[in-house]
Amino acid sequence: MFFHEPELQFEVTVDEPDPHFAKLLQQAIGGAEGEIRVAMQYMFQAWALPPEHEQFRNLLLETATEELGHIEMLASAVTEHLRGAPDDLLEEAYEAREHAAMAASMTGQTPRHLLSAGQSAMPIDSNGVPFDAGTIVASGNLAADLYANVMAESTGRLLATRLYELTDDPGMEEMLSYLIARDTMHQNQWLEALEALDDPVPVPASFPQEEENQDYNYTFISTRREPQPDPGLPWTEGDSPDSNGQFTYVPEQPGDGEVVAPEPAPQTYNDPDEREE
Amino acid sequence: MFFHEPELQFEVTVDEPDPHFAKLLQQAIGGAEGEIRVAMQYMFQAWALPPEHEQFRNLLLETATEELGHIEMLASAVTEHLRGAPDDLLEEAYEAREHAAMAASMTGQTPRHLLSAGQSAMPIDSNGVPFDAGTIVASGNLAADLYANVMAESTGRLLATRLYELTDDPGMEEMLSYLIARDTMHQNQWLEALEALDDPVPVPASFPQEEENQDYNYTFISTRREPQPDPGLPWTEGDSPDSNGQFTYVPEQPGDGEVVAPEPAPQTYNDPDEREE
Amino acid sequence: MFFHEPELQFEVTVDEPDPHFAKLLQQAIGGAEGEIRVAMQYMFQAWALPPEHEQFRNLLLETATEELGHIEMLASAVTEHLRGAPDDLLEEAYEAREHAAMAASMTGQTPRHLLSAGQSAMPIDSNGVPFDAGTIVASGNLAADLYANVMAESTGRLLATRLYELTDDPGMEEMLSYLIARDTMHQNQWLEALEALDDPVPVPASFPQEEENQDYNYTFISTRREPQPDPGLPWTEGDSPDSNGQFTYVPEQPGDGEVVAPEPAPQTYNDPDEREE
């Protein structure tokens, strides 16, 4: 059950409104690296956990709830950037309206900010593509989910640092500095949660590993055209990180599998030629 | 530059053709956890790497090339499952064609296998949704990419083990046992590659961490309605996995941020009421 | 800023677990008529409103927050339906695993419930298609948004009543009875909010209506092949609902517009024939 207070989780101010920066910020709202994705991802992951994982469930839901507040902060920033231009600039832009390019520049080249949303934030990414729920990972397996979360916070923090480099608006720097810090915390908490599991790798660790093919489970298979000697790299020799095997190297794929495509039913009309009667 | 030989990377046989299993296998071809995704993901990651990361570039491209062969193996299996039913069963199915339900059962309820593809594999997932390139992660930052790869191989192996439980066709068991083994290897190689980096966490490690907000970068912020005492969990106290901080706990979100949405330009016609003249 | 408590907004019990019903419930989570859509829609609408609309902003955000709790209730119900089958049935299903069709029946024919999510709720619709953020309407104009909300709660309540007819599980009936009641309230509150506006129709009412074409703004234009007499229907005669005009009828579209497509630049190579030198 959720609650809401009409205040932002952290102060957001925009000193120098810039519609182009509004467009860039959209990536942090509706992009694959954005906050809608992690908020929904952590929720669905939490809701799949049975009672014995209650601490993880709470961890996930509390973080999801925090991310909802980040969407709100970013939406506030986007709208301020889109609307904050001084009146005389807007006036001028509209007076010059024979040049629709001006309108485009008012929106940093995301016309839907103006046309669909009246100069406000949208659930889209910085290229203007609506948020894609197909990027949400909630596998039912906590270890897989935690790696998905480390990844999500890694690309999320990477995005935030790239945005940080694209502004020197003090308000934006402060907001991004906060969001980058939160991503640092979240990366660390998911890594810590992974450590709290007993031997989670290879995921899923609960699968009886003796049922997997024992010839190729710690072997680097080269796909080079001509067989190459073992390069002696960390992933071709030595202990594997899951401590269950030793890396080896083979210069050739197993191969020799027979290519088979049985005849389809005649009623598929796959036959390209005219039927003889 | 790629090459191809007309043999499968590993033998694929289908002993008991089953169109329903064909549908399930599609998840491993065109699903978010599937082989098209990792093949393309590893390619685009590799192509972004500058010369000093040549070893990683090769690692990524060789693995991508192997995954292309997995798509081929799975496509072969799907088509065999769809077409392999004995002739008299097909005959019977078509004779009974007043019941289109029979056709549906011929395809395991993915009618497009029959209608669009003439009983063959497609670039779709097990729910019939076309492969979604929006799930591909290639961030330019090798550490973020490697975590994405650990995650991809984790959900990929999880999928393969779930499929393994849904068949006792010996040929399918052998194929899946091989693919599960390869995912074990790939998880381990990406983890090993992460270890080969110096201090990659928090990602991106190259961002000067002193520029992030120092009050909230190792702090668990509770989002509970009423303030709760520190639960003393691994993510609220002790050293952080990145070795750069100490976890702490605060029972309240910072809050107090002012909610602001400036007036939009009048020419957006956001005003819902009739204009007074 | 959001908060969360680990309890459901309203009690959810599943008396007779049924994976097929789980699949149907997904429409109320990730479908066009579902709760993710309204939760996000009301948030983005609220965040676009300037200070003078504070009461509407609060109304939207409080309702959005309630809808987040509905997603949680429905996700809980879906997971219970997917996992609640008695152990011996599952055992039997897995023992009979040479028939992957059995697995399909375990998931009500949404294999990703099993393959991608380990028998738990997902952000998809009942056809297995991921939630589509392109359905979210947040136009910046409150009147347009409120009509979008009346519509969303209309199709949402319609969906809930259809689901109600497809179960006689007492726990599901109680949950749906609650959700149907909330949709009744929400329809009414959005209609009431529309009434609180002064003359919002035609939307946007703030556009100077004298600038629209005065010959065709209250005229029903027939598109029938042969001109038909005025049928004397409520939309061809009498006062218009916005009180600004009188309906009239014309049997023919204006027509006569010249069809023009200028020559494209030669460098587009639109020319289909071989160029003469």
Added chain:
Amino acid sequence: MFFHEPELQFEVTVDEPDPHFAKLLQQAIGGAEGEIRVAMQYMFQAWALPPEHEQFRNLLLETATEELGHIEMLASAVTEHLRGAPDDLLEEAYEAREHAAMAASMTGQTPRHLLSAGQSAMPIDSNGVPFDAGTIVASGNLAADLYANVMAESTGRLLATRLYELTDDPGMEEMLSYLIARDTMHQNQWLEALEALDDPVPVPASFPQEEENQDYNYTFISTRREPQPDPGLPWTEGDSPDSNGQFTYVPEQPGDGEVVAPEPAPQTYNDPDEREE
């Protein structure tokens, strides 16, 4: 059954070709507020209506047919804007082709206008995203559909007025003035059609309202963190618009629902840790 004449429904002229405006117009063709959506929406709604609703069926189909003509008008305008630049400008643009930015400016930053379509209109929105059929609403229930249509014409008219502000090309002003007028008519006709129904609210009115939860069907439930007093707003007291209830207010969500996620089948391998043998 449809017919077509080679003339536009209403005259379209472009006095000052502007590729940037072409891009903006795309929102009215392939956007969520555009003409493809309403044309298809009205058709599918009509085709679902049984004989006793013949008048509504005709109303829907005649309007759908008119909207097809609007797509044609807009496509004509887009192509004129894209191709109408004077030859010497094009020549200059191509001569300066070392600057691909010039090409981008030729298309108003929608490169596919040039690359995929040879300077002509496309079924995409102004952000370049293909038309999304997931936005089409045809519920089978006429009241729900009519509210969807009021909404569609509201956002459609809003879009047209915003476009109107972004041009002072006389031809475009005339075309948009006509389209705005038609949206006025269409909003009014759908509202009139709603009035022609007997008590359509709450939608679906045919559901026996006594089966919905009677404690929460006219109650505003606050989701604030701390209980707040009844604000005495139109949606917390007084008669409801459907005339079936009285608004009331409660400061707390019902709550107390137990959070349950049963154990998944072991064969899902949801268990994140290594299995003990």
Added chain:
Amino acid sequence: MFFHEPELQFEVTVDEPDPHFAKLLQQAIGGAEGEIRVAMQYMFQAWALPPEHEQFRNLLLETATEELGHIEMLASAVTEHLRGAPDDLLEEAYEAREHAAMAASMTGQTPRHLLSAGQSAMPIDSNGVPFDAGTIVASGNLAADLYANVMAESTGRLLATRLYELTDDPGMEEMLSYLIARDTMHQNQWLEALEALDDPVPVPASFPQEEENQDYNYTFISTRREPQPDPGLPWTEGDSPDSNGQFTYVPEQPGDGEVVAPEPAPQTYNDPDEREE
């Protein structure tokens, strides 16, 4: 400008209503091989043609208009199949509503037919995925477009013949027999239109062919791992169909291209390791 008459282009009767066949028919409405696609494709192609191609423009628009009527026929058939089950069967299905599987069987496993559309046709494909406007081809080049149309009518006719095999309802056989005939005509008319062009191949024929690489424009490049002898196939020797060249064969890809990825800007934080200060 379009017109509509309330009659179907060709009679549609359903003798034996079957919701499973309704689902299959959806592929012909909203699938990649379906009628929405060709209707819109032919329109956008036509609207791009300049005056000298008026005959082709008319050909395209008349065919598009016919296809609109096919959508209507198919939608009518789908709705009849979904609703036509005898009352006692429905009654029984609903009485047995504790088995939601029954509801699924009522819809041929496309729950949205019932939940979203009240047992009526939708703009989706047979897998339940909304129509995808990204499949529409309108390139501006008439020859490319005509090949796209031959392909569309080929896959369309293939679909129709496959559907024909899945029913022995006399009404459906008659409808499909008509649609198959129309696809025969349309394939032939597009091929005829191609013949009416002068030397359209290679498309675009207007590009000065001497500017393309002259070493590889009629050469089959083998991508086999080991060089293979020329197989002497129709595409490795003899005249090319465009009459502009002679096929040749080379056993190796040119190769030797240098792999380059310059250093990214440091502000992208692509560097995966901690920065040394």
Added chain:
Amino acid sequence: MFFHEPELQFEVTVDEPDPHFAKLLQQAIGGAEGEIRVAMQYMFQAWALPPEHEQFRNLLLETATEELGHIEMLASAVTEHLRGAPDDLLEEAYEAREHAAMAASMTGQTPRHLLSAGQSAMPIDSNGVPFDAGTIVASGNLAADLYANVMAESTGRLLATRLYELTDDPGMEEMLSYLIARDTMHQNQWLEALEALDDPVPVPASFPQEEENQDYNYTFISTRREPQPDPGLPWTEGDSPDSNGQFTYVPEQPGDGEVVAPEPAPQTYNDPDEREE
């Protein structure tokens, strides 16, 4: 089974890095006319072919393998364009970072190139939309597939020629000249393959043509509002290209089909009015 060598199939150099051209090149990677599409299309087509079509299978797979190398070449070019700007320009761009517009110009207005990918190529089109696997055609019928391939190579070559006109970078001209040549070859080889089939038209030729409606299979049906005389065009008279019929002309659609939508089940609550008790 695939192999890879770390060299490009053909040399790629970028003399004048231009982020705007990078954006345009994305269409050739992830667009509907691009290389990911054809690579995957040819693979899935090949994998559907039974043994007697082995020569076609090899032809398809060898070409698919070549296209994989084209993706690699184009990705290399895109990354070079994005990163190749001289250091001082980058420095200047970042110093001027209060203007996020500068960042946009660094990416040619595809912010995700910078934000999501750290200045590298992505599996998206030039409008920033992820690659859409719904565009892949692999029908199971070789003739339909070959026409799809002619079309794909036609729009692909058209795209490449349009790109060629938008640059005078010598390296880009050479790369495009090579890709245009390959598309010439591929168009010709698919046309040659079609010629190698016996009478493939109308596709599918294996359907017994006497089962299609014999009144309308070679008849042009006019959809004009008023009956028009036979225009005497190549598609209204004379032999059809498939040599199976004679074109004829009728001025009217058959028509007269009865419009029927049976009553839906009452439990759909399609009824819009309040139920009388």
